[in-house]
Amino acid sequence: MRIGELSRRTGVSERALRYYEEQGLLHPERRPSGYRVYRDADVPQVRRIRVLLAAGLGIAQIAQALPCLTDDDLPAPTCPELVAELVKHRDRIGEAIDELETTRANLDTIIGADRRAG
DNA sequence: ATTCTAACA
DNA sequence: TGTTAGTA
Numbered sequence A: 001m002r003i004g005e006l007s008r009r010t011g012v013s014e015r016a017l018r019y020y021e022e023q024g025l026l027h028p029e030r031r032p033s034g035y036r037v038y039r040d041a042d043v044p045q046v047r048r049i050r051v052l053l054a055a056g057l058g059i060a061q062i063a064q065a066l067p068c069l070t071d072d073d074l075p076a077p078t079c080p081e082l083v084a085e086l087v088k089h090r091d092r093i094g095e096a097i098d099e100l101e102t103t104r105a106n107l108d109t110i111i112g113a114d115r116r117a118g
Numbered sequence B: 001a002t003t004c005t006a007a008c009a
Numbered sequence C: 001t002g003t004t005a006g007t008a
Helices: A003-010 A014-022 A042-054 A059-068 A080-117
Strands: none
Touching (some): A042 A059
């Protein structure tokens, strides 16, 4: 299939699909015309990419993670090294949440002071 | 009608 | 990422 169909079947813009290729996430063949040709397997592959993006992973990390995932819609890590990195990523998110909660508490204090000040 | 590359109000 | 120009 060409990029238009893949875009429709995945809900991902053609622009994004070309960008994913540029970043090494997809490797479509090329027709003599220059048109990209995708395989059926690229449909679930794109969904996996979106899941990983939604999980907060960067393009570079996703490029390395894709080979270590089961070929299913819901990515399951097969390489132990990948699992370790994902856990590390999860920990960073936890830290970020803690910092945001502190920031929110500080804001609440200011808001409270403002209300008391009228 | 579709896709491609390159570039930016 | 969207969008647009000029092509093939």
